[in-house]
Amino acid sequence: MAANAAAVNDELTRLLPVGDGPEHRVHDAMRYSALDGGKRLRPFLAVQSASLFNVSPAAALRVGCALEMVHCYSLIHDDLPCMDDDDLRRGRPTCHRQFDEATALLAGDALLTRSFEILAAQSTHPDPAxxxxxxxxxxxxSGGQGMVGGQMVDLQAAELSMDVAAITRLQQMKTGRLISFACEAGAILGKAPSSQRLALKNYAHDLGLAFQIADDLLDVEGDETQVGKKLGKDAGAGKATFVSLLGPDRARAQAAMLAEQACAHLDSFGPAAELLRLTARYVVSRSV
Incomplete structure (x- = not known):
């Protein structure tokens, strides 16, 4: 993952715009938010899923970077005062604190649109289909039926009656849909049969839920200096989470079960999918 993250950073540096005109401020904000590190989990999943189908690593990396731009745009907007109102992201001032709210909004918009520009380019894949x-x-x-829709539900979560099924749906939209795209992207690039694409989709479903439960546990039990952002905000806002409904021990057991279930979906790929299996186990044991 560290090697992949370095490759993603290099490619993002190449793909993100720079300029000397008055618009350079939004370019600076885009680069500030997209080049600030992070696990780069989503591009890692895209690259690894593509490797199962002998896809060009360069093409897979481009798709992973486009996906990471969407993820980074969502973090910029999530941190705004009208959303989660956060001052820190990955141990640094959030984009609107480093620049200003208007620039942060535009930087998120620009990252989103740049991602689709990259996917549509012939250098990503020779087949227009x-x-x-x-x-x-x-x-x-990414849109109203996925990540954006999930964020809308999340903004209302403190006022809604949220059981485990409702939280599962929220998180599948807000977090899970981009993880699912990451895992299916390799199959799309490789024109894989539907059975293999479905296996990756099922893997992503369980991986995404395991990832979110681990996030909820970190919000309760994590170290802010390691995680790089303020913790305990869900409890402070009165939002139900997997941990508040299940308790830490049951939530931890559920995450571990989901991780193993995710691994089982990869049986048909044999040893070639070992890094994806290790990733599922990593997301439930991480401390950041």
Whole structure:
């Protein structure tokens, strides 16, 4: 993952715009937010899923970077005062604190649109049908039926009666849909049969829920200096989470079960999917 993150950072540095005109401020904000490190889990999943189908590593990396731009845009907007109102992200001032709210809003918009520009480029894949499918799938995962819709539900969560099923749906939209795209992107690039694509989709479903439960546990039990952001905000806002409903021990057991269930979906790929199996186990044991 560290090697992949370094490759993602290098490619993002190349793909993100720079300029000397008055618009350079938004370019600076884009680079500030997209080049600030992080696990780069989503591009890692895209690259690893693509490796199962002998896809060009350069093409997979481009798709992973486009996906990471969408993820970074969502973090910029999530941190705004009108959303979660956070001052820190990955141990640094959030984009709107480093620049200003208007610039942060535009930087998020620009990262989102740049991601689709990259997916639509011929250098991502020679087959226009593949490029169109990538654009469609990422748009569907990111929009009102996916990540944006999940964020809308999350903003109302403190006032809603949220049971485990409702939280599962929220998190599948807000977090899970982009993880699912990451895992399916390799199959799209490789024009894989539907059975293999479904296996990766099922893996992503369980991985995404395990990842979110681990996040909820970190919000309760984590170290702010390691995690790099303020913790305990969900409890402070009165939001139900997997941990508040299940308790830490049951939540931890559920995450471990989901991780193993995710691994089982990869049986048909044999040893080639070992890094994806290790990733599922990593997300439930991480401290950041």
């Amino acid at each position: 593949v490029r169109c499918e990538l654009v469609w799938e990422l748009a569907h995962a």
